[in-house]
């Protein structure tokens with residue numbers, strides 16, 4: 311059955327691969343993106359692209375209205391949008407910290423809360439949050455990012471407990487290092503260092519993260535909630 315799916319930050323990288331997978335499976339997919347133009351390939355697949363900054367509640371509300379008008383209430387939410395602002399603690403400004411938390415954690419809270427309005431009414435829903443292996447392991451120079459990603463685990467597990475009786479599941483996917491714009495900023499030396507620590511000896515492709523998300527949103531995962539699924543080539547074990 312075709313479901314109403316929303317992927318935040320679905321215009322590139324991991325979010326693009328997730329949106330593509332749902333669209334190719336026949337779901338009614340909407341993405342939000344913060345800037346630029348939505349990719350042609352998604353438009354060709356019939357994906358609805360809505361510009362929305364998840365740090366702004368008003369924009370989140372407007373985006374949901376547009377999506378609900380086109381596809382009905384969101385049944386599957388993938389909260390994927392996220393940013394990094396890497397620097398060492400003593401150089402990290404309060405804004406470096408707050409802006410990462412405002413996007414990765416509070417932004418996720420905004421989109422999840424709004425989606426749950428429709429999910430509670432429908433008495434079912436699937437929510438998948440994109441965290442990171444860095445949230446579980448920590449990472450020098452990424453205290454803001456790691457804190458925001460670790461917090462998503464407590465957030466998801468609390469909601470899994472709070473809303474399990476309403477047939478809404480909350481799960482977390484924790485990717486390792488994935489070949490996207492976010493990791494393109496790393497130097498060749500940094501990349502080689504990371505790959506050296508990954509048991510599978512390579513970066514993930516965005517499609518490998520999308521596969522785990524598709525599973526968690528599928529009927530086969532109906533009894534899974536509050537889970538944190540690493541897709542990290544063994545880096546976090």
Ligand code: NAD
Nearest residue numbers: 319323324344363364390391392442485487488490491492
């Ligand atoms: P990316 O930088 O390519 O894409 C990030 C997406 O988030 C973009 O679509 C961007 O528009 C959106 N976004 C950022 N701030 C936003 C805001 N305020 N409002 C709305 N949208 C906003 O990154 P990616 O590598 O595809 O990462 C996607 C998710 O996966 C992120 O949450 C990231 O933290 C997580 N992740 C990435 C990696 C990796 O190695 N690339 C590893 C672990 C986790």
